[in-house]
Amino acid sequence: MLRLVSFALFIATWWIASLLIGDAKLPPPPVVLAAMLTEAKSGALFVNLGATLARVALAFTLAMALGSAIGYLMGRMPLANRLGDPWLILLLNLPALVVIVLAYIWAGLTEVAAIAAIAINKLPTAVVTLREGARALDPALDEMATAFAFPPARTFRHVILPQLAPYIAAAARSGLSLVWKIVLVAELLGRPNGVGFEIGVAFQLFDIPLLLAYSLSFAAVVLVIETLLVQPFETRLSRWRLRAA
Amino acid sequence: MQLEVNITGKSFENAAGKRHDVLAAINFTLNAGEVGVVFGPSGCGKSTLLKILAGLDHNYQGRVVRPGVRLGMVFQEPRLLPWRTVEENVRLAAPDVDEARIAALFDVLELTAHRHHFPGELSLGLARRVALARAFAVEPNFLILDEPLASLDNALAGRLREQIATLVASRRMMTLFVTHDLDDAVRLGDRLFFLSARPARIIHVETIAALRAKRSEQDIADIKARLAQLDLANM
Numbered sequence: 001m002l003r004l005v006s007f008a009l010f011i012a013t014w015w016i017a018s019l020l021i022g023d024a025k026l027p028p029p030p031v032v033l034a035a036m037l038t039e040a041k042s043g044a045l046f047v048n049l050g051a052t053l054a055r056v057a058l059a060f061t062l063a064m065a066l067g068s069a070i071g072y073l074m075g076r077m078p079l080a081n082r083l084g085d086p087w088l089i090l091l092l093n094l095p096a097l098v099v100i101v102l103a104y105i106w107a108g109l110t111e112v113a114a115i116a117a118i119a120i121n122k123l124p125t126a127v128v129t130l131r132e133g134a135r136a137l138d139p140a141l142d143e144m145a146t147a148f149a150f151p152p153a154r155t156f157r158h159v160i161l162p163q164l165a166p167y168i169a170a171a172a173r174s175g176l177s178l179v180w181k182i183v184l185v186a187e188l189l190g191r192p193n194g195v196g197f198e199i200g201v202a203f204q205l206f207d208i209p210l211l212l213a214y215s216l217s218f219a220a221v222v223l224v225i226e227t228l229l230v231q232p233f234e235t236r237l238s239r240w241r242l243r244a245a
Numbered sequence: 246m247q248l249e250v251n252i253t254g255k256s257f258e259n260a261a262g263k264r265h266d267v268l269a270a271i272n273f274t275l276n277a278g279e280v281g282v283v284f285g286p287s288g289c290g291k292s293t294l295l296k297i298l299a300g301l302d303h304n305y306q307g308r309v310v311r312p313g314v315r316l317g318m319v320f321q322e323p324r325l326l327p328w329r330t331v332e333e334n335v336r337l338a339a340p341d342v343d344e345a346r347i348a349a350l351f352d353v354l355e356l357t358a359h360r361h362h363f364p365g366e367l368s369l370g371l372a373r374r375v376a377l378a379r380a381f382a383v384e385p386n387f388l389i390l391d392e393p394l395a396s397l398d399n400a401l402a403g404r405l406r407e408q409i410a411t412l413v414a415s416r417r418m419m420t421l422f423v424t425h426d427l428d429d430a431v432r433l434g435d436r437l438f439f440l441s442a443r444p445a446r447i448i449h450v451e452t453i454a455a456l457r458a459k460r461s462e463q464d465i466a467d468i469k470a471r472l473a474q475l476d477l478a479n480m
Binding site for chain 2: 140141143144146147148149150154158159162240241
């Protein structure tokens with residue numbers, strides 16, 4: 001209910017702003033909706049959203065898997081940490097644009113280059129978060145697992161993974177928002193489809209309704225994924241914690 | 246089945262690089278069916294000794310022989326997995342335990358009602374009992390209890406001591422029980438190892454001839470009185 005009110009407020013603000021600024025710069029909601037419907041009818045909207053989502057899914061999975069593994073190793077092994085730290089600082093502070101442009105130059109304007117570039121942008125934040133998680137692992141529980149001769153797989157699944165879960169969730173949350181932002185830049189610069197590509201086209205033609213239609217559809221998809229996937233996942237992870245009645 | 250302990254020394258280096266000797270020479274053996282009690286002042290290195298005997302710390306001088314040990318351990322803090330229920334905590338340590346055995350254990354320890362609770366929902370006394378259930382569920386041949394009765398009120402500690410006595414008597418194994426309560430030591434132990442202050446060494450071994458189950462209150466009072474006369478605290 002509160003969400004609906006908040007949404008209505010957003011539409012109202014937009015509408016009033018468009019009346020004040022003028023249609024040319026900020027078209028009112030019905031015009032944008034019409035553009036959205038046209039794109040949806042031709043199927044272009046879904047093709048582009050689908051392409052972007054596929055890139056997000058691939059790059060996100062790749063970066064999370066690699067980043068978690070590297071972060072865990074760096075948190076557990078001082079040698080790995082000393083070796084990896086300079087690389088990590090470099091990657092953390094490397095602008096996304098540099099990675100994307102270099103990837104396109106070295107690997108060509110390919111899908112692999114785009115996904116790799118997005119993944120490399122997200123990787124260091126996952127590493128940093130998981131490294132902190134691995135450092136915070138409770139040695140007392142490790143000792144318990146050793147004393148009771150837990151095999152490695154059982155220790156990992158029941159002792160280590162639950163302790164890392166909040167860190168994985170944090171890395172996923174911040175990483176997903178980062179990937180949402182970067183994927184459009186990568187598409188704008190070197191892909192023939194996707195939301196980023198369409199926004200680039202709309203920008204060149206100064207087609208503001210089309211630009212907004214794509215931006216908002218994209219935002220809607222992000223919102224749906226956050227509420228249906230990310231938030232239930234986080235709730236499930238913390239179900240053992242005591243909640244105030 | 247016998248535990249042979251021949252530790253010649255154990256030291257830590259603190260952050261400033263200074264060496265601290267925690268254990269001096271500690272030699273004893275423990276046989277199956279025997280309850281050894283490690284008794285000593287707080288901070289004398291009892292927990293360090295236990296870690297070595299449990300095989301959690303290999304960084305010491307000397308030798309500990311523990312052939313084919315199946316260890317059950319009750320740590321000073323319960324050390325349960327907060328994200329697993331009481332039953333899951335026990336079953337993870339003892340995957341082969343059957344339902345009858347687990348039900349019997351929970352029954353003795355009065356945990357039946359808490360089977361599906363998470364450790365965060367339990368009091369310290371209950372969590373301790375879960376840790377006990379876990380240690381007994383693995384059907385150990387070597388049981389280590391690190392101050393399982395500390396920071397419980399007298400009534401609760403008394404009841405838990407009874408439960409521990411019942412469980413220890415139900416199985417032939419080597420048991421090592423750490424405490425700084427002389428009453429618990431005399432009631433539960435067969436042989437009492439008295440440790441000095443740091444660096445810890447064994448200053449006295451008291452062997453109690455009377456069987457654990459047959460000790461009268463009078464026997465216990467006599468043994469305590471004799472031990473008090475030895476003035477072990479100042480040796």
